[in-house]
Amino acid sequence: MTGTGIITMLPQMRGQYGLAGAVSGTFTLSTALCGPQISPVVDRRGQSNVLLPAAGLSVIAMGVLLLCARYDAPVWTLFVSAVLAGTMPNMAAMVRARWTHVHRGSDRLHTAYSLESVIDELTFAVGPALAVALSTALSPEAGPLVAVVLLTLGVLMFVPQKRTEPPVLQPADDGAPNVAALHGGPLVVPALTLVAGGTIVGTVDVVSVAFAEEQGSPTDGRLLKGELRRQELIEATLQVVAREGVAGVSHRAVAREANQPATAAAYYFKSIDDLLTAALTVCMDQDAERMRRLAENAHGSPEGLTALAELLANVMGGPGRLLAEYELYLLAARRPELRTSTGRWLEALAGYALRHTDDPVRVRTFTSVVDGLLLQGLLTDTPPTAAEFEAVLRHVLL
Secondary structure, eight states: OHHHHHHHHHHHHHOOHHHHHHHHHHHHHHHHHHHHHHHHHHHHHOHHHHHHHHHHHHHHHHHHHHHHHHTTOOHHHHHHHHHHHTTOOOHHHHHHHHHHHHHTTSTHHHHHHHHHHHHHHHHHHHHHHHHHHHHHHTOTTHHHHHHHHHHHHHHHHHTTOGGGOOOOOOOOTTOOOOOOGGGSGGGHHHHHHHHHHHHHHHHHHHHHHHHHHHTTOOSTTHHHHHHHHHHHHHHHHHHHHHHHOGGGOOHHHHHHHTTOOTTHHHHHOSSHHHHHHHHHHHHHHHHHHHHHHHHHHHTTOHHHHHHHHHHHHHHHHSHHHHHHHHHHHHHTTTOGGGHHHHHHHHHHHHHHHHTTOOOHHHHHHHHHHHHHHHHHHHTSSSOOOHHHHHHHHHHHHO
């Protein structure tokens, strides 16, 4: 659950599946290396003396990893935290040791092992799915965070059960050193087989999440949440453009304006051009749709010009967004690829004018006048009023 949670969390916060797989792999490898070192210590000192500090270090390290991911700490901090989090004790092994101690020599031992295997498989099946659901539906950190909470609660409930705790192993009477089981030949092949199987599982975890994203079918809540973040970044881009101009737009500046991690903008928009294009497209589409609705409701009547004049006056009342729109609008003069979006706005203006006249010269005059009035309004301290807008529009179209 923890590994899958990391894989699901980091692409949302850092925008890199490769980084997510590397950090999750580091955690898994650290767990694999630390486990055989912790288990002999448990045998010599007892579960209650080792599990709490080992689990405590893992919980603290995982908490640091989540904070580093949230606050855009250097990448190396993620790997260091993942290594330290690998001290997470193998609770399944600890439980099997207790079954062995309680039912040694009893027919119930086989039943206990079977139950333990079923529960292990259930957690392996449910845990990753739960981690993905939490990280996509609630927040990116939710999956790993819940895994940490469950580990903490489990250890705190497990350790006080002194009645079933296996006794500490005493050294052999003959003084012969204890030899690790892996040093024996028979276990080497199964160990290598499990390593290969684990590699496959880890690869499937990363590829599955990435493939779902690529196909536009992320897990529950991911698509809606991702679209919401994308819209927040576009709005933040408009705010940055209004305040600092197009030259002030950067991934970091936009992410900061949107109160998102610094890498979020780069995740949703690979380049600054992509970001500017998206912002311009959204603005032009919204303005064009608003103009089309006005045209449909006006039916070519003079009252329709009054509604349009009031709309233009309201737009001038809060010029920040309008300034950003025209900065992007004029950018299309240098970048032909942006003119598709600006063309939709001009078509909507022409469509409105055609409700009042079929004279192509007057239609062209109308589209020019609207843009001209708005631009001039940005250059004066006293922009036109609704009445002034209406007088000009009536002169052009009626």
